[in-house]
Amino acid sequence: MSQLSEEQLDQIVAVERSRAQEPLNEWRTIAARAREEGLIRQEIGQRWSGQPWMQAAAAVLLLVGGIAIGRTTLGLPTANQTQAVAATATSTSRPAASTQTDAPAGFNFASVDEASTALDRAVREYQTASQYLAANNVSVRTRDSAAIYTARAAALDKIVNATESALQTAPHDPVINQYYLATMGARAATEQLVARPVALRGF
Amino acid sequence: MPFDQLDLKRAIAGDERAMQRLWSQHAPHIDAVVRRLCGDPELAADISQEVWMQIFRALPSYRGDSQFGTWAHRIAVNRTLNALRKIRRIAKLEIEIEDDSAITENDSDRTFVAESIDQAMGKLSPGARAVFVLHDVEGYTHIEIGEELGITPGGSKSQLFKARAKLRKLLAHLVDESSTVAGKGNGHVAAL
Numbered sequence: 001m002s003q004l005s006e007e008q009l010d011q012i013v014a015v016e017r018s019r020a021q022e023p024l025n026e027w028r029t030i031a032a033r034a035r036e037e038g039l040i041r042q043e044i045g046q047r048w049s050g051q052p053w054m055q056a057a058a059a060v061l062l063l064v065g066g067i068a069i070g071r072t073t074l075g076l077p078t079a080n081q082t083q084a085v086a087a088t089a090t091s092t093s094r095p096a097a098s099t100q101t102d103a104p105a106g107f108n109f110a111s112v113d114e115a116s117t118a119l120d121r122a123v124r125e126y127q128t129a130s131q132y133l134a135a136n137n138v139s140v141r142t143r144d145s146a147a148i149y150t151a152r153a154a155a156l157d158k159i160v161n162a163t164e165s166a167l168q169t170a171p172h173d174p175v176i177n178q179y180y181l182a183t184m185g186a187r188a189a190t191e192q193l194v195a196r197p198v199a200l201r202g203f
Numbered sequence: 204m205p206f207d208q209l210d211l212k213r214a215i216a217g218d219e220r221a222m223q224r225l226w227s228q229h230a231p232h233i234d235a236v237v238r239r240l241c242g243d244p245e246l247a248a249d250i251s252q253e254v255w256m257q258i259f260r261a262l263p264s265y266r267g268d269s270q271f272g273t274w275a276h277r278i279a280v281n282r283t284l285n286a287l288r289k290i291r292r293i294a295k296l297e298i299e300i301e302d303d304s305a306i307t308e309n310d311s312d313r314t315f316v317a318e319s320i321d322q323a324m325g326k327l328s329p330g331a332r333a334v335f336v337l338h339d340v341e342g343y344t345h346i347e348i349g350e351e352l353g354i355t356p357g358g359s360k361s362q363l364f365k366a367r368a369k370l371r372k373l374l375a376h377l378v379d380e381s382s383t384v385a386g387k388g389n390g391h392v393a394a395l
Contacts, residue, residue, distance in 0.1 A: 010339075012374060013340060017340050021234065023231060024230075025234075025252055029252065030255050030256075031222075033255075039256070039259045
C-alpha cells in the first residue's frame with residue numbers, strides 16, 4: 001500500500017492550517033446561551049427607552065445642550081455669564097442681597113408640578129426663540145465652517161463612547177447618567193448644526 | 204474591524220454587539236481548533252458553545268499580556284480537551300498505543316477512508332488526533348502538549364509519530380488519484 005511522504009503530509013497540513021472555516025454555531029445560538037447566563041445585558045438604548053422619566057430628562061438635556069451651543073455659536077452670553085452679570089449688577093445696586101441671587105433656580109419651585117410647568121414653558125419659549133432666530137438672525141458668524149461642527153460632532157462621539165462605557169460600569173449612577181445624557185444632547189444639537197445651512201447656524 | 208480595547212470593555216460589560224464582533228473575528232479560528240480536536244462536527248458544535256461561554260466568562264481576567272486570539276485559543280484547547288475527557292474519549296490517552304492493525308487496509312474499508320484531512324484525522328484515536336492537531340496544525344511544542352494532555356513530551360512525540368504514519372497511509376489515495384491523472388512520481392499532493 002502506498003503512502004504519503006513526510007513532505008506531502010506537511011503540504012496537506014499546511015493547507016489545512018490555512019483553510020478558512022465557518023463557525024460551528026450561529027451567533028444567535030451563542031447569544032442565547034450568553035443571555036441565559038447573564039453575560040449579555042440589556043442594551044443601553046432599550047434600557048433608557050423604557051423609562052419615560054429618563055426620556056424626559058434626555059429631552060431636557062438636549063434642550064440645555066442646544067441652548068448652550070446656540071448661544072456659544074452666536075456669541076451670546078451663556079447662562080452662567082448671564083448669572084454673573086446679573087450678580088454683578090445686583091451686587092452693585094444691592095450688596096446685601098447678593099448671596100440670595102446665587103441660589104439655584106430650582107430652589108424657587110414650591111412643587112414638582114410647578115417645576116414641570118416652568119419646564120414646559122421653557123421648552124415652548126426655546127422653540128419659539130429658535131424659530132425666530134433661525135428666520136431673522138442673519139448676522140451669524142460665517143467663519144464657523146461646517147468643519148468646526150463636524151470636528152465637534154466627532155469629538156462628542158468619542159465622549160459618547162466613553163460615557164457609554166462608563167455607564168456600563170456604573171449603570172445606575174446618576175452622575176454618569178447625567179454626563180451621558182448631556183453628551184447625547186450636545187451631539188444631537190451639533191448634528192443639527194452640521195445639517196443646517198451656514199446662514200442659519202447659531203439658531 | 205479590529206477588536207480594540209473599548210470593544211473589550213464593552214464585551215466585559217455585556218454589550219452584545221461588542222461580544223458579537225469578538226466572536227465574528229475569532230470564531231473561524233477558535234471553532235476550527237475545536238472541530239479538529241473533536242473530529243465529530245456535532246460534538247464540536249456543542250463544545251464550541253461551551254468554549255465561547257468560557258471565553259466570555261473569563262473576559263474580565265484577560266490582561267492583554269498576549270494577543271486576544273492566543274488567549275482565547277488556549278481556552279478553546281483546554282475546554283475542548285476537558286470536555287473530551289469528560290466523555291471518556293481520551294481517557295486512555297497515556298496508555299493507548301496506536302495499533303496499526305486497526306488501520307483499514309482493504310479496498311472495501313478504504314472506500315470509507317477520508318478524502319480530506321478532516322476526515323482522516325477522524326480516523327485517529329482521540330489522543331493521537333489531539334497531539335497531531337496541537338503540534339502540526341496549532342504549533343504547540345511537545346512540552347506544551349504534555350502539559351495540556353498530562354503526558355510526557357516523549358509520549359507526545361510517540362503519539363505524533365504514530366499519528367503521522369497513519370495519516371500518510373489514510374491520505375495516500377490523494378497521491379494515487381493525482382498520479383493517475385498527472386502521472387506518477389510528481390511528488391505533489393492533489394488539491395484538497
